Amino acid sequence: MMELEKEIREKAERYRDWTAKNLSELIRIPSLSGEEGRVIRKIRGMLKEAGIDEVRIDGLGNLIAKVGEGEKKLVIDAHIDTVDTGDREQWDFDPFGGEIRDGFVYGRGAVDQKGGAASMITSGRILKELGYDGDFTIYFTFTIMEEDCDGLCWNYLIQEEGLNPDFVIITEPTNLGVYRGHRGRMEIEIHFAGVSAHGSAPSRGKNAIYSGARATLLIQELNKRLKEDDFLGKGTIAATSFESESPSLCSIPDKCKIHLDRRLTWGETKESAINEIREIVGDDGRIVIPTYDRESYKGKIFKQEKYFPSWKIPEEHILIQAGIRTYERLFERSPVVGKWTFSTNGVAICGKHKIPTVGFGPGNEVYAHSANEVVPVDHLEKAQAFYTLLPYMLSKGGD
Numbered sequence: 001m002m003e004l005e006k007e008i009r010e011k012a013e014r015y016r017d018w019t020a021k022n023l024s025e026l027i028r029i030p031s032l033s034g035e036e037g038r039v040i041r042k043i044r045g046m047l048k049e050a051g052i053d054e055v056r057i058d059g060l061g062n063l064i065a066k067v068g069e070g071e072k073k074l075v076i077d078a079h080i081d082t083v084d085t086g087d088r089e090q091w092d093f094d095p096f097g098g099e100i101r102d103g104f105v106y107g108r109g110a111v112d113q114k115g116g117a118a119s120m121i122t123s124g125r126i127l128k129e130l131g132y133d134g135d136f137t138i139y140f141t142f143t144i145m146e147e148d149c150d151g152l153c154w155n156y157l158i159q160e161e162g163l164n165p166d167f168v169i170i171t172e173p174t175n176l177g178v179y180r181g182h183r184g185r186m187e188i189e190i191h192f193a194g195v196s197a198h199g200s201a202p203s204r205g206k207n208a209i210y211s212g213a214r215a216t217l218l219i220q221e222l223n224k225r226l227k228e229d230d231f232l233g234k235g236t237i238a239a240t241s242f243e244s245e246s247p248s249l250c251s252i253p254d255k256c257k258i259h260l261d262r263r264l265t266w267g268e269t270k271e272s273a274i275n276e277i278r279e280i281v282g283d284d285g286r287i288v289i290p291t292y293d294r295e296s297y298k299g300k301i302f303k304q305e306k307y308f309p310s311w312k313i314p315e316e317h318i319l320i321q322a323g324i325r326t327y328e329r330l331f332e333r334s335p336v337v338g339k340w341t342f343s344t345n346g347v348a349i350c351g352k353h354k355i356p357t358v359g360f361g362p363g364n365e366v367y368a369h370s371a372n373e374v375v376p377v378d379h380l381e382k383a384q385a386f387y388t389l390l391p392y393m394l395s396k397g398g399d
């Protein structure tokens, strides 16, 4: 075993500049959600260069590569879409420059999460060179549309492509910690119907704004009462939009719509969250969970309700233990075991489909979605060593 770790560490170091160069090239190809075609084709080329020839693109547009022939399935996942740059004035460098300087790679997606993707490609290369023939078929998935609708790509892989892994590693940024969950979320709309009348005679109508406003203030109170979980933290709710319609500005509004951002902690579900709202609005408001129905870059529409369940895996679980041991064997100290603040594809993989999932990725999540996104090359090197050793450790039952 010690020999194997040494070999993996050496190879991870040998290829660190190749990983950094690949990441730089991926950053130079903008890939907003729904526009990932070019970057997917680029990754396919890199996988080829890595010696991985079992590569295919599914009906939605996810890229799936395969190494090994084992009976069990381990998937290592990176979403390769990014959010937009925001105000360019706030960037100290070109977000699509992909500059490599002083041991860092700079640009949009460096952390969230083309860095994880680049490390995966190199890990595939190393596994190929090692002639991996262990218990697992290792799938590398490069998935799309996560920033727009987390987990959609994975619902597609599981429900439409029949990919049913035993374990999944999510390579979103964890600052090289071993992560085992995060809160879920959902979007909720409440629609209120009023009765329009002339603004000069409000008593003839029913003002939908007042119904909406009353409910909004009660929702503010609801936020204080929501559940708390020791590991995942507190559930929250926030009104994020308030719209009304009326025949004119001199008329009583007959429609009002509130949009809510609900973060779900452990034990909170779609049903429980809807019931709380129902108690507040009674028969006065209609509750709707919006549907995501954007086209993928391949022109495929795969509809999904905007409900993203929370997930967590116990620290004693074999996958988390294997992650901890992998880290210890490679880096000779204990990892931070934690959780993400934000949401990932884990909402579908583990939240919905209950597949054991662990997070490990290069870069600090504070840079995700912010200006001046940057990842240390050292993290890329360590992540690719981790992805390579983990299947071996998992075979040994995490010991």
Ligand SMILES: [Zn+2]
Residues within 6 Å of the ligand: 079, 112, 113, 146, 172
């Ligand atoms: Zn992300």
